[in-house]
Amino acid sequence: MSTLVDRPAGAPQPPRTTPADLLPLLTASVRAVLTLLVPIAVLTLVAWLGAVRSTSSLAAVVRVGADGGLLGHGAPVAVIGGTLAVAPLGVTLLALASAVRAVRTWVRDQAAAERGVPFWPGTAVFAGGYGVLALLVALVTRSGVAAAGPLHALLGGLAVGAAGFALGARSHRPALPERVPAVVAAALRPAAACVAALLALGALTVAVALVHGRDDVFLLHRSLDPGWLGGTLLALAQSLLLPSLAVWAVAWLAGPGFAVGTATSVAPGGTVLATLPAVPVLGALPPQGPTPTATWLVVVLPVLVGAGAAALRRPRAGEPTGLRHRLAVAGLTGVLAGAAVALLAAVVSGPLGSGRMSELGPDPLLTGLAVAGEVAAGGVLALLLLRTWVARRGTRVPADLPAGLDAPAGGLLGRSRRPGRGTAGPGGGAGGAEPPGAGS
Known part of the structure; x- marks a missing residue:
């Protein structure tokens, strides 16, 4: 009630962030995943075209690129005769950069519309969308030759999405709770x-x-x-x-x-x-x-x-x-x-x-x-x-302190000054003591 009374008459009410404002984050998560996977798929396609003796199909080549992207998200890939579990952090950094770019675009759109940036709801929506997409990629690209772990893909996607949102919207990050x-x-x-x-x-x-x-x-x-x-x-x-x-x-x-x-x-x-x-x-x-x-x-x-x-x-x-x-x-x-x-x-x-x-x-x-x-x-x-x-x-107290100022009470690590270590006061007494009759 006090808010309504204190607001000036005729002042426009600032728009509030609604759940509809968070929906573009799902589109942003799709854009972030595609921005990573498409270049990887193109590189694997170029390698396949340059390999004269390759007998792999185009679908298998695309799956190899997807598995490489999932490997960068920490998802181990089971292959014939073993497992690949060493994540190329270069792919992880590219995925993180793609997520940050998508989030910054959404933050600019929110600022242009004069809407706020809810940090924690935005983190949940973007990371959730990113993680679900990583899970879908892991499920769609599974084959008898190679298969990425779905659970690891989901967790890795959630982690990359959350980190990407935190970096992309870091200027809107709330302070740490008092607890x-x-x-x-x-x-x-x-x-x-x-x-x-x-x-x-x-x-x-x-x-x-x-x-x-x-x-x-x-x-x-x-x-x-x-x-x-x-x-x-x-x-x-x-x-x-x-x-x-x-x-x-x-x-x-x-x-x-x-x-x-x-x-x-x-x-x-x-x-x-x-x-x-x-x-x-x-x-x-x-x-x-x-x-x-x-x-x-x-x-x-x-x-x-x-x-x-x-x-x-x-x-x-x-x-x-x-x-x-x-x-x-x-x-x-x-x-x-x-x-x-x-x-x-x-x-x-x-x-x-x-x-x-x-x-x-x-x-x-x-x-x-x-x-x-x-x-x-x-x-x-x-x-x-x-x-x-x-x-x-x-x-040590500087000798050229302005009149009326004294040295700080503690040293660099909180060490208090001992009596008698200060410089002469205005009247020449030790420790800046006031001379007799100064107040008269």
Whole structure:
């Protein structure tokens, strides 16, 4: 009632978001799925046309492209003689980019119509539509040769759709509920920064390995004799694997390493390999045998990432600034970062057929635990060293403070000033004491 009384007479009432405004999100989900699958299908069709000896039908070629897209959503594909479960994260990133673009188009349409963007209902509608479409693709493309897991396709579609909506409508994302503990809310952003920094280090490690082992990579490529068209398509297919290899490199930097087949290991302590599949990018793997002891220094990098996240984090408004709270945030940052890396490791590991290739990628549990411990240790160590440095250095007050201003009550980590450490006050007394007779 008060709203009706307070509103000026004749003022237009802003339009409200109705369920009909959410229906275009279903169309957006269809557009996002097609934007991903159509280019993949075209590339597989080009490869089929360029393969002179291929006896596959056009329908089989389309199914191969669809299975590749579903594999990027984390859905394992059962084939004759084994299962393919190593997700090419390049396809996942393309799917995420397609979803973000579709959501942004809907957000612009809502803004043009002066309507709101309901975040959680929009997330449910878009992710639900995307997940159902992924499920339908998995069911339609099943055959006796290859079949993607329907449940995994649904869950992967829901995850990609939800992440795409969250990124596409991030400016309309509501604040965290008040019931979320302060330590959890404070650790979310530094944990995301730690994961991004670790992935960047992993990508840099892959780039260095490719440059260092370029001779072996080119040798494997030439041995396949793919021709110019096949070579181009092979290079494109391997580029979709590079983000997955970056996660493998994170596992290597953290210490546990990864496997490239059963009874194999690629870790800072050494490399144990057997016969590798004919994939040229695998020529960048370290050579067989033990590595120099100094290679273990790479484990310091995740520790430095955690230290940097803890030292550079700025507390939010109203957040406790005590050392105990900051230590708890640093520890939880490591736990969250480790959980995220473990999830990525689970997506990019698994079987790639049968036999020796039934074990590929890093161990999710060991990798997550290693990253969690190293990031948390780095953050805790950085805070303790910073606390010790401030305690020894003391709180220094600038001598050129404007008149009437004094130093802050606490130091960098909340250390209070001790009496007698301040500069002279206006009347020359210690600690800024007011001289006698100043008020007269």
